[in-house]
Amino acid sequence: MVSDSQTFKRAFKDMREGLHQRELWLSLGWQDIKQRYRRSVLGPFWITIATGLQALAMGLLYSTLLNQPISEYLPYVTIGLIVWNVISAAILDGSDVFIANEGLIKQLPSALSVHVYRLVWRQFLFFLHNAAIYLLLLAVFSIWRDLDASVLLVIPAVLLLFLNAMWISIAFGIFATRYRDIAPILGSMTLMLFVLTPVMWSTKALENSVGGMSDRARLVEIVPTFHYLEIVRAPLLGEPSALRHWVIVGVITLIGWIVAILALKQYRARVPYWV
Structure with a gap:
């Protein structure tokens, strides 16, 4: 006999209840940012400054190494880094989302999904702060x-x-x-993905630099994070967005949500005991 806590009905109910408790996770997510930059003069804008300096350093270095115009390469690297920060946080902070909220999970009668909404909301705020860098580049490089x-x-x-x-x-x-053990494994995997994903380098620059080796350059297509970067970066740079990137991202999204709902259905009630 299947426990009532291990049904799809309860899994979807948890997601709905978490969404309805938006005042809670909206407030907690904003407080996370305020707490991190408490007593700082610039506050959350340190997020923008840190990302901007990192993008500037990478853009200057790799535009020189790959012999690319800085006016083209700096926006490319900046957008890639902004998107990568979301992907990286989803993997690293996501794997720690319930462990980090042990106290709230055990003491606060709320849906488990509240902590996920809180994390994603916080990362969305980070994303908006970093988007200001793109607006600056939009004007500087026309x-x-x-x-x-x-x-x-x-x-x-x-x-x-x-x-x-x-x-x-x-x-x-x-x-x-x-x-x-999964968290440290994901940490190593994220670092490997960062190297393999064209955040700091571009497939076009690789093809131009090695000449006639486009087949090797296309190997990056097997890296799933590449497609996430492309569907965001291409429109922002005024470049055509290939349909295959959208299809691959759509398929991964569908499969990922199936896995997530199955995990929520089967193990939602056990998380408070595991933390």
């Missing part, structure tokens, strides 16, 4: 001249990005709470 109606594709792209952040936090959070 990127706006290359933009057309396709720039609106960034809206569904960002939506997909954060939908994936949610299922990653649910699935990885549950499994990492049960098996504590």
Whole structure:
């Protein structure tokens, strides 16, 4: 006999209840940022400054190494880094989302998904702060001249990005709470993905530099995070967004949510005991 706590009905109910408790996770997510930069003069804008300096350093270095114009390469690297920060946080913070909220889970009568919503909301606020860097580059390098109606594709792209952040936090959070070795494994995997994903380098620059080796450059297609970068970065740079990137991201999103709902159905009630 299947326990009532291990049904799809209870899993979806948890997601709905967590969404209805939005005043709680909206407040907690904002407090997380305020607490991190408490007594700081610039406050949350240190997020923007830190990301901007990192993007500037990477852009200057790799534009020189790959012999690329800084006016093209710096926006490319900056957008890639902004998107990567969301992906990285979804994996690393997502795997720790329930462990980090042990006290609240045991003492506060709320849906388990509240902690996931809180994490994703906090990362969305980080994303908005970092988006200010893109607006600056838009003016400095006149990127706006290359933009057309396709720039609106960034809206569904960002939506997909954060939908994936949610299922990653649910699935990885549950499994990492049960098996504590998963978190350090994910840390190593994220570092490897950062190297393999064209955040600091571009496939076009690689093809131009090695000449006639485009087949090797296309190997990056097997790295799933590459496709997430492309659906966001291409519209913001005024470049065409290939359909295959959207299809691959859509398939991963569907499979990921199936895994997340199954994990929530089967193990939701056990998380308070595991933490």
